[in-house]
Amino acid sequence: MDNPEQRIKIAVQKSGRLTDHSLDMLARCGLKFTQSKDQLFCYGENMPIDLLLVRDDDIPGLVSEDVCDLGIVGRNIVEEKRLALLAAGKEASFDRVFELDFGHCRLAIAAPEETAYAGPASLQGARIATSYVAIVSDYLARHSIDAEIVYFSGAVEIAPKLGKAEFICDLVSTGSTLAANHLREVDTVLESEAIIIQTRAPLGSAKQGLVDRILQRLDGVLQVRESKYIMLHAPRAALEEIARLLPGSESPTVIPLEGKGDKVAVHAVCRETVFWETLENLKAAGASSLLVLPVEKMLA
């Protein structure tokens, strides 16, 4: 698989809120990379999977144009690209594969603290500064609101102070940027998080096989985060109640205990957080010798 044509390319944000987490998830998938001198390219050492480190705004385009096979990017950026293409009469040539459950934030409408707001109707006739022209246009159209969109490529939060707009629509994560600019969040336009997208271009069986493998590993990484392996002893008569108490587990393994009469050992993978309360309830139901272990890898 040394033919460069047969290598997978994944687009990842070069520096920003998603970078560290994206690289960490790929490392958990067992991928190892050597970074180029200019730090824009990571060569996959142990699998034919390379990374392209780029501006997040460029990721949907790179995947759509088949320069990269996969991309990890915020839903806000993906949605903006999809709607912008749609407005131009074109269709995005990528598909959302799944959510990666990090980089949670929202695209919100905000205004100076003293501005009154009573729902989208308050935007009628106003000027809204944003970098998300397509998403805001779509939002206004859906609410039948007529407002002027003022494009800002960055530093949107200073628009009201400059007298360029009454409202802004920008990404909010901790809210500290808004607070620092005396702006108040008044409405949510889109909930966002990191997602993985795949090109619609046919990849050929070898490359698609590799893409499927990496997607399956990413899914496994997501699954194990909350998962725990529980081991306990219990009287056989309490099994039904104990199975009911085990959070998010499929049929547990039941093993007879040598010389212990009606006592059994129960082993189960729980896909939800195991709280102290859960353990206390299990104990009250007759369980003893409870042990909760972290799960490192999982393959469905």
Ligand code: PRP
């Ligand atoms: C966003 C947004 C704000 C900031 C909000 O920019 O434009 O400046 O983050 O985050 P906070 O609520 O935690 O203060 P981002 O860092 O995503 O940069 P980019 O839009 O240039 O990619």
Ligand code: ZN
């Ligand atoms: Zn950006």
